[in-house]
Amino acid sequence: MLAYTFLEQGTFKLLEKERPVILDDRDAIVRVTLASICTSDLHIKHGSVPRAVPGITVGHEMVGIVEKVGPAVLSVRPGDRVTVNVETFCGHCFFCQHGWVNNCIDPNGGWALGCRIDGGQAEYVRVPYADQSLDRIPDPVTDRQALFVGDILATGYWAAQISDISPDDTVLIIGAGPTGICTLQCVLLKSPKRVIVCEREEQRLQFLHRYYPQVLATTPEKALDYVRRNSDHGGADVVLEVAGGAETFRMAWQCARPNGTVAVVALYDGPQQLPLPEMYGKNLTFKTGGVDGCSCAEILKLIKEGMLDTTPLITHTFPLEEIEAAYDLFEHRRDNVIKVAIEIGEKS
Numbered sequence: 357m358l359a360y361t362f363l364e365q366g367t368f369k370l371l372e373k374e375r376p377v378i379l380d381d382r383d384a385i386v387r388v389t390l391a392s393i394c395t396s397d398l399h400i401k402h403g404s405v406p407r408a409v410p411g412i413t414v415g416h417e418m419v420g421i422v423e424k425v426g427p428a429v430l431s432v433r434p435g436d437r438v439t440v441n442v443e444t445f446c447g448h449c450f451f452c453q454h455g456w457v458n459n460c461i462d463p464n465g466g467w468a469l470g471c472r473i474d475g476g477q478a479e480y481v482r483v484p485y486a487d488q489s490l491d492r493i494p495d496p497v498t499d500r501q502a503l504f505v506g507d508i509l510a511t512g513y514w515a516a517q518i519s520d521i522s523p524d525d526t527v528l529i530i531g532a533g534p535t536g537i538c539t540l541q542c543v544l545l546k547s548p549k550r551v552i553v554c555e556r557e558e559q560r561l562q563f564l565h566r567y568y569p570q571v572l573a574t575t576p577e578k579a580l581d582y583v584r585r586n587s588d589h590g591g592a593d594v595v596l597e598v599a600g601g602a603e604t605f606r607m608a609w610q611c612a613r614p615n616g617t618v619a620v621v622a623l624y625d626g627p628q629q630l631p632l633p634e635m636y637g638k639n640l641t642f643k644t645g646g647v648d649g650c651s652c653a654e655i656l657k658l659i660k661e662g663m664l665d666t667t668p669l670i671t672h673t674f675p676l677e678e679i680e681a682a683y684d685l686f687e688h689r690r691d692n693v694i695k696v697a698i699e700i701g702e703k704s
């Protein structure tokens with residue numbers, strides 16, 4: 357089968373590999389029908405994910421059809437159309453029991469697929485802990501609608517859950533990239549009084565105006581003043597930092613009102629300063645990221661009910677055979693790309 361593979365820092369290549377087989381009773385083999393490229397794939401390519409293992413197939417955002425299951429798998433059967441969760445988790449350890457699946461203590465726990473074990477930019481993928489990692493896609497929901505459920509949409513959903521948004525709140529979201537837009541959609545489900553999005557890029561601001569006219573928008577230079585003028589208590593009640601830029605962490609806590617909540621969803625390239633003397637007396641609550649991706653079933657239900665729709669994020673589609681060109685477009689942000697879908701056809 358064809359599999360897009362991490363060879364060494366700077367090099368991914370489409371290779372012919374053996375089809376994966378069941379290694380554990382709780383595994384499933386999924387025939388991938390649609391995959392996507394995530395910024396984290398680029399981080400692997402550029403060597404900024406040290407635990408990524410050379411030789412693995414990349415890709416951790418995908419949907420497909422269950423081909424085979426191990427004898428201990430109960431929740432899915434061959435033929436089921438499923439989303440694949442970016443995180444694998446055992447479901448039994450202390451952390452899993454609390455829903456903190458990102459910290460599952462299992463050796464395969466956390467982000468393994470497409471990082472430490474073979475992922476889904478391939479015709480087939482082996483998914484450990486299939487009962488926890490796969491969710492059946494309800495019939496009316498298409499593959500394109502479900503594509504982001506296991507990763508960026510799970511992240512947006514989790515971010516909105518942990519930030520305790522109430523109806524009187526002004527919520528600031530920093531960053532309108534793909535994860536920022538998923539976060540925005542999930543924040544809107546909470547119906548806060550006001551949502552402000554801060555974004556630097558003109559193309560993303562246009563996307564925002566087109567699809568979310570009810571949302572206020574500002575740019576990094578104007579954000580602090582804009583948020584103060586457009587909130588009831590001198591700053592945002594809740595700030596979600598999804599950008600991960602050099603200055604965005606500072607912006608996040610500066611734009612929050614006293615006693616507000618700052619949820620850090622972004623992954624930074626370097627350490628951030630927490631200047632406690634400067635923020636003394638502001639009495640902020642900080643929440644820090646990585647997603648606990650265990651809400652896929654709820655997210656699929658919301659998609660089915662028409663409450664969430666991330667299909668406008670898919671701006672380009674390529675077949676697996678042309679994945680090289682898809683990466684090139686995505687990496688260099690050409691042609692107003694937001695997200696790329698990779699179609700994977702059935703092979704005889």
Ligand SMILES: [Zn+2]
Pocket residue numbers: 394395396397416417442507508
């Ligand atoms: Zn990702």
Ligand SMILES: [Zn+2]
Pocket residue numbers: 445446447448449450451452453459460461462465
């Ligand atoms: Zn666990």
